[in-house]
Amino acid sequence: MISMRTMAAIVAAVAALALAGCGERPQVVNYKQGKYQGKPDTAAYSNAPFNGNKQQWDNAIETRMQAQNEYARIRD
Amino acid sequence: MARMKFLCDAERCIECNSCVTACKQEHEIPWGVNRRRVVTLNDGVPGERSISVACMHCSDAPCMAVCPVDCFYKSEEGVVLHDKDLCIGCGYCFYACPFGAPQFPQTGAFGVRGKMDKCTFCAGGPEPDRSEAEFQKYGRNRLAEGKLPACAEMCSTKALLGGDGDTIANIYRDRVTHRGKGGEVWGWATAYKLPPAGAQPGVPGTGAPGAAPAPAAPPGGAKS
Numbered sequence: 383m384i385s386m387r388t389m390a391a392i393v394a395a396v397a398a399l400a401l402a403g404c405g406e407r408p409q410v411v412n413y414k415q416g417k418y419q420g421k422p423d424t425a426a427y428s429n430a431p432f433n434g435n436k437q438q439w440d441n442a443i444e445t446r447m448q449a450q451n452e453y454a455r456i457r458d
Numbered sequence: 459m460a461r462m463k464f465l466c467d468a469e470r471c472i473e474c475n476s477c478v479t480a481c482k483q484e485h486e487i488p489w490g491v492n493r494r495r496v497v498t499l500n501d502g503v504p505g506e507r508s509i510s511v512a513c514m515h516c517s518d519a520p521c522m523a524v525c526p527v528d529c530f531y532k533s534e535e536g537v538v539l540h541d542k543d544l545c546i547g548c549g550y551c552f553y554a555c556p557f558g559a560p561q562f563p564q565t566g567a568f569g570v571r572g573k574m575d576k577c578t579f580c581a582g583g584p585e586p587d588r589s590e591a592e593f594q595k596y597g598r599n600r601l602a603e604g605k606l607p608a609c610a611e612m613c614s615t616k617a618l619l620g621g622d623g624d625t626i627a628n629i630y631r632d633r634v635t636h637r638g639k640g641g642e643v644w645g646w647a648t649a650y651k652l653p654p655a656g657a658q659p660g661v662p663g664t665g666a667p668g669a670a671p672a673p674a675a676p677p678g679g680a681k682s
Contacts, residue, residue, distance in 0.1 A: 419531040421541050422584050426533070426601040429587045442604030447621035450610065451629040453636055 461517065461536030462579050462601075463623040464610065465630055466509045469637070470617035473498055473508040480612035481512075484580070485597025491561040493577040494609050510609065510618045513538060513559035513577035521551035521560065535601070536623075537579040542595050545573045579620070580607040 384392075416422055426432075427439035448454055473496050481487065481494045494512035515538045522530040522538065529544035530551075551574060552560040563572035582599030585592035592599055600608060610620030619626040 413534045418533055418539075420528070421531040421539075421544075423531070423533065423539070424587055426535060426581060426587070426599075429602060432602075432604065439604055443601075443606065443621065444625070446604070446606045446611070447625045447629075450606075450616055450619050450621070450626070451632060452616060453632050454629075 461623045462515060462581075462621065463536075463626065464510075464512065464514060464579075464607075465619045465626045466511075467617045467619070467630060467633065468507045468509050470615045471496070471508040471510060472615055472617070474614050476612050476614050477510045477609035477618050480608040481577070484600070484608040485593075487575075487597070488563055490564045491575050493559075493561060493575065510613075511557055511559075512609070513555075513579075514557055515577075515579055520554040520556070524550045524554040526550060533581060535579075535581070537581045537601070539578055539581060539583055539596075540574065540576070541584050542573045542575075543584075547573045549574075577607075580605070 412419075413425065416424065425436075427436045428434055432439045432442075475496050478492065478494050478496060485493070487493060494510060496508055496510050498506055498508040500506045515536060517536065519530065519532070519538045521540075522532070525540075526548060527544050527546055529542075530538060530540045532538055547562060549560075549562065552558070552562070559576045560574045561576060562574060578596050580598060580600035582588070582592045582602065583596035585595060587602040588599050598608075600606065605611065607620045610618045619629055
């Protein structure tokens with residue numbers, strides 16, 4: 383005969399396992415220094431000419447992106 | 459910065475293949491490998507549509523899921539890249555990709571199949587940025603130079619947009635608003651907006667586009 387304490391322990395263990403099944407892994411890319419998902423690489427802004435200045439790189443890319451919109455370049 | 463994406467405006471694409479040529483030239487792609495290509499539907503029939511296709515850098519990329527040696531990775535900007543030192547050239551990614559993006563060179567150390575090659579969004583690979591080794595394996599790393607992919611920047615009609623998904627979606631939305639119509643109309647005037655009323659072709663200051671004759675207004679007209 384299973385004691386109440388044992389039963390409670392089993393129920394708690396099953397509940398913990400069931401809850402773990404509902405876990406969600408983050409799906410965004412996790413960049414670790416020098417590694418992307420286990421493969422060595424560097425961020426686009428790491429080296430010259432940006433030398434780690436992400437804001438400067440963002441601005442350069444944003445300017446290039448907006449240059450694709452001729453409605454923004456040549457207004458009525 | 460969110461996720462780097464391509465968006466091809468089928469209303470504008472004129473099948474000039476400048477994107478394909480720009481890619482080939484920029485990365486010195488060998489014969490037989492096409493990282494980008496232009497697909498035309500209903501070729502020769504009025505209303506034909508062309509679209510430039512390459513790796514779409516999927517958010518949940520099937521190539522990454524099926525690769526037996528796990529050679530793929532995704533950069534901070536959402537670009538799907540792969541490590542050619544890990545790739546075994548099995549071709550599973552080609553079966554999985556809905557766009558036929560993975561390419562396999564016909565010559566080299568791996569015989570007829572070779573290691574997989576695909577669009578890198580001009581972001582190179584695992585080798586040091588802008589190094590000769592990176593160029594030899596993956597082509598030029600324009601993203602590390604603060605530039606967008608060569609195909610998008612060289613597109614003669616700006617049909618192919620490249621960059622942050624939200625930004626290029628806004629650019630596309632701006633275009634559709636200016637056109638004033640959806641996908642049911644096509645042609646030059648649809649893609650490039652009608653000249654204002656009273657514009658005289660070739661006369662500066664009237665708003666007319668060069669010497670081109672003013673096209674007839676489509677039903678519904680364009681908003682400006």
